[in-house]
Amino acid sequence: MKKIFGRPDGLTDTLLRYCPGCGHGIVHRIIGDLLVTLNIRERAVGIAPVGCSVFADEYFNCDMIQPPHGRGPAVSTGIKRSRPDCIVFSYQGDGDLAAIGTAEIIHAGARNENITIIFINNAIFGMTGGQLAPTTLPGMKSTTSVQGRDIEKQGYPIKVCELLSGLDGPYYLERCAVDTPKNIIKTEKAIKTAFKNQIDNKGFSMVEILSMCPTGWGKTPIQAKKWITDVMAQYYPLGVFCDRSKEEK
Amino acid sequence: MPEVKILEEVCKGCGLCCDSACPVDILILSPNRINSNGYHPAEVTDMEKCIGCGYCFKVCPEPAIEVYK
Numbered sequence: 293m294k295k296i297f298g299r300p301d302g303l304t305d306t307l308l309r310y311c312p313g314c315g316h317g318i319v320h321r322i323i324g325d326l327l328v329t330l331n332i333r334e335r336a337v338g339i340a341p342v343g344c345s346v347f348a349d350e351y352f353n354c355d356m357i358q359p360p361h362g363r364g365p366a367v368s369t370g371i372k373r374s375r376p377d378c379i380v381f382s383y384q385g386d387g388d389l390a391a392i393g394t395a396e397i398i399h400a401g402a403r404n405e406n407i408t409i410i411f412i413n414n415a416i417f418g419m420t421g422g423q424l425a426p427t428t429l430p431g432m433k434s435t436t437s438v439q440g441r442d443i444e445k446q447g448y449p450i451k452v453c454e455l456l457s458g459l460d461g462p463y464y465l466e467r468c469a470v471d472t473p474k475n476i477i478k479t480e481k482a483i484k485t486a487f488k489n490q491i492d493n494k495g496f497s498m499v500e501i502l503s504m505c506p507t508g509w510g511k512t513p514i515q516a517k518k519w520i521t522d523v524m525a526q527y528y529p530l531g532v533f534c535d536r537s538k539e540e541k
Numbered sequence: 542m543p544e545v546k547i548l549e550e551v552c553k554g555c556g557l558c559c560d561s562a563c564p565v566d567i568l569i570l571s572p573n574r575i576n577s578n579g580y581h582p583a584e585v586t587d588m589e590k591c592i593g594c595g596y597c598f599k600v601c602p603e604p605a606i607e608v609y610k
């Protein structure tokens with residue numbers, strides 16, 4: 293009997309401290325897998341975000357650094373420019389990347405920095421208790437919008453992939469989800485492309501992943517998974533938003 | 542023959558593997574077993590039917606599932 297699927301060597305043996313049914317674990321496993329299959333674990337530097345995955349440095353079996361809130365792309369830029377041989381990935385949530393780190397991500401994209409961004413979009417601030425995030429859907433309830441997000445008061449959600457695809461800089465932008473096995477396999481491919489672009493010195497790659505937060509949404513894991521398919525993926529359409537490798541051909 | 546192994550102490554009983562991920566529908570949350578964290582871990586009802594596709598592993602957030610072939 294040969295083990296064909298199991299915990300990848302890119303993850304440590306530490307048990308993940310996320311809530312049951314959280315999408316972070318699936319993305320951690322995908323990255324852990326790719327660190328090994330692309331043979332980049334020894335030279336990878338991960339950027340841990342602020343949020344639920346702030347302990348990502350304990351989970352990934354590679355070098356990690358923990359910058360201030362939202363400054364992942366800025367710190368990634370510094371590491372990549374001083375150590376171009378390193379493979380730098382910034383793992384960020386929506387509160388981290390789309391709220392306090394909006395300036396950093398836009399300018400990193402505009403400069404076409406040769407880094408990889410993994411952006412987890414769960415439409416809510418998970419760790420602090422389910423408050424309204426810049427990505428919260430219109431009408432969606434959170435602890436700071438108990439009647440549902442009112443676009444008159446709180447405005448419209450930020451669609452980060454669409455926002456960045458308006459720039460000339462970014463090399464690769466894709467939005468995926470982790471609700472079904474099919475979409476998870478697509479996410480694996482997207483993150484692999486994002487890492488390969490960096491290995492080939494192509495430039496800025498970002499993968500946005502729609503991920504479930506059952507605790508913050510007040511749903512069971514199964515309901516949360518279905519909600520991504522039925523509601524969230526309709527508002528945030530999945531697909532490739534920018535891929536400059538096609539223009540080069 | 543493929544074999545699925547559930548790491549009971551790692552499983553948090555979210556049920557994502559039991560819902561629709563398994564194409565042959567052989568995973569359930571154990572009704573009577575309980576792990577030291579207080580969760581009902583997933584269990585396989587009929588290992589004979591397993592096709593070793595690994596979808597249960599792919600949807601598992603922990604990952605608490607290993608597949609052998």
